[in-house]
Amino acid sequence: MKRTLLWVILLLGVTFTPWAEESSSWTLYESLDWSGRLDYLKGPKAPTDGAFLLRALEATDAARIEADRDPDSPVKKEIALRLIGQLATQPVEGALPLLSRIPRQYKDPFLRGESWVALAKLGSKTLAAELALNLMALNESGTRSRNEEIQAAYAVQAFGLLKAPEGFRAVAGAAVAWYSPASRVKESARKVLPTLVPDFEKAILPLLSDDPDLTFRDGLFQVIADGSDKGFGARAAASVLSTLVGDRPEAKADRDTVARLTLEALGVALAAPSPPASLVTPLATLLGRPEPEEIHIQSVRVLAKVDDPAAVTVLSDALGRLNSRQKSGTNTNQDFHLVRELISALGQTGKASARPVLEEVRLSDYPPGFAREAQAAADRLPR
Numbered sequence: 001m002k003r004t005l006l007w008v009i010l011l012l013g014v015t016f017t018p019w020a021e022e023s024s025s026w027t028l029y030e031s032l033d034w035s036g037r038l039d040y041l042k043g044p045k046a047p048t049d050g051a052f053l054l055r056a057l058e059a060t061d062a063a064r065i066e067a068d069r070d071p072d073s074p075v076k077k078e079i080a081l082r083l084i085g086q087l088a089t090q091p092v093e094g095a096l097p098l099l100s101r102i103p104r105q106y107k108d109p110f111l112r113g114e115s116w117v118a119l120a121k122l123g124s125k126t127l128a129a130e131l132a133l134n135l136m137a138l139n140e141s142g143t144r145s146r147n148e149e150i151q152a153a154y155a156v157q158a159f160g161l162l163k164a165p166e167g168f169r170a171v172a173g174a175a176v177a178w179y180s181p182a183s184r185v186k187e188s189a190r191k192v193l194p195t196l197v198p199d200f201e202k203a204i205l206p207l208l209s210d211d212p213d214l215t216f217r218d219g220l221f222q223v224i225a226d227g228s229d230k231g232f233g234a235r236a237a238a239s240v241l242s243t244l245v246g247d248r249p250e251a252k253a254d255r256d257t258v259a260r261l262t263l264e265a266l267g268v269a270l271a272a273p274s275p276p277a278s279l280v281t282p283l284a285t286l287l288g289r290p291e292p293e294e295i296h297i298q299s300v301r302v303l304a305k306v307d308d309p310a311a312v313t314v315l316s317d318a319l320g321r322l323n324s325r326q327k328s329g330t331n332t333n334q335d336f337h338l339v340r341e342l343i344s345a346l347g348q349t350g351k352a353s354a355r356p357v358l359e360e361v362r363l364s365d366y367p368p369g370f371a372r373e374a375q376a377a378a379d380r381l382p383r
Contacts, residue, residue: 025052030059034075041082050092057083057098066106081114088118096124103134109147113154120161128164131155135170139177149183156185160192168196168203169211176219190223201232208239214247214254218261225268234272234279237265241282259292266298270305277308284314293334297341304345312349316357318342323357323364339370347377355381 025047029040037056040046047053057080065076084102087095099119103112119127135155138148156174159167171189179185197203204220211217217240224236240261247258269275283299300318303311319342325331331339343361346354358381361374 026055029056034072034079038075038079038082041079048086050087050090050095053083053086054092054095054098057087061098061102061105065111066108077108077111081110084111084114084118088114088121091122096122100124100126109150109154113151113157116154116158117161120158124162127158128162128166131158131162132167132170135159135167135174139170139173141178144178149179149185152177152179152185153183153188156188156192160188160195163195165197165203168193169207171196172204172207172220173216175223176216201235205236205239208236209243214249214257218257221261221265221268225264230268230272231274233268234275237269238276238278238282240265241269241279241286245282245285259295262286262295263298266295266302269302270298272305275302275306277306277310279303279306280308280310280314284317287314287318293337296338300338300341300345304348309351309353312346312351312353315342315346315349316354319346319357320360323360326364326366329365336370339366340373343370343374343377347380350381352382354378355383 029037029047029052032040041056060076060080060083063072063076064070065073065080067073070076080102084099087099096119099115099122102115106112116127116131135152138152138155141148152174156171159171171193175186175189175193177186181187193204194200204224208217208221208224211220221236221240225233227233244258244262244265247254249255249258269279279302283303286295286299300315303315319339322331322335322339322342325335326339339361343358346358355378358374358378362371
């Protein structure tokens with residue numbers, strides 16, 4: 001009987017020892033002031049159990065981490081940051097709601113940012129949509145403070161962990177927003193962006209053509225244009241120009257952006273070994289209306305490199321219009337410059353379909369030099 005009672009006592013002792021230890025740890029922790037709690041959490045015997053960490057964070061939150069004229073606020077914040085970081089490494093029931101509430105409840109950039117990263121590490125299913133809204137607001141901030149840069153850096157880091165497509169537009173915005181080089185927000189955003197979607201090009205080209213923010217489209221195109229993939233750059237140029245040629249902004253600053261971006265897109269397209277056929281339609285629009293001479297000339301040079309029958313048709317139609325005007329004597333010196341570019345471009349196409357309009361030049365009352373250039377271009381073409 002005595003032996004049986006002894007085993008029961010030992011068994012109960014073993015069974016309740018962990019609970020007793022946890023209860024003892026919490027009792028000790030709760031008895032300490034805030035500085036003592038921080039020292040305890042930093043000490044070698046600090047509890048690592050998730051339930052304890054969550055309870056400690058709840059207690060810190062209940063005491064208001066941020067409070068006006070509270071001398072303990074800095075210590076509470078340090079405790080909270082330590083606990084958030086530890087909770088990020090282990091899933092604990094009840095942690096996600098608390099971690100989700102902290103960024104909504106507090107303004108401190110580190111509290112908000114560490115909570116976002118912790119939620120991302122724990123695989124929160126609801127973080128992406130709210131975080132995207134936060135990052136978009138930071139991208140468009142008029143305040144442009146250091147605290148906002150800190151939050152943006154954390155948000156980009158969290159999206160890098162989440163791999164969430166919902167953040168693609170917000171991270172793309174961060175890649176071209178106002179953030180300083182020292183913050184490295186733009187640099188991080190450009191690295192994270194391709195990891196958020198299975199097909200980066202498929203996701204980004206619609207932003208270049210359809211996003212209503214012209215400044216954003218301009219900045220995003222610059223990022224792509226600075227890359228080493230000339231083919232991708234040309235396809236991006238085609239997306240930009242597909243709608244840009246139809247933009248007629250009222251504000252002069254926006255009109256200047258459209259003109260500059262048009263030229264930049266043409267330059268990027270021209271640098272590609274084989275510009276895509278999707279450029280033909282917007283370039284035909286540019287050639288068919290009054291534009292600065294440089295835009296017309298660049299459009300012609302790009303079309304000369306597009307290996308598509310439609311490009312030859314656009315070039316032939318443009319030269320045909322100028323041939324007709326020459327017969328009536330209405331071409332200007334600027335028109336003569338474009339005629340020479342068109343003759344050269346048609347000769348470069350290597351297409352027999354370019355021959356008829358070149359042969360028409362000698363019948364259109366141009367000075368003799370034009371007829372010789374057109375004949376030389378035609379002689380390079382197959383019959």
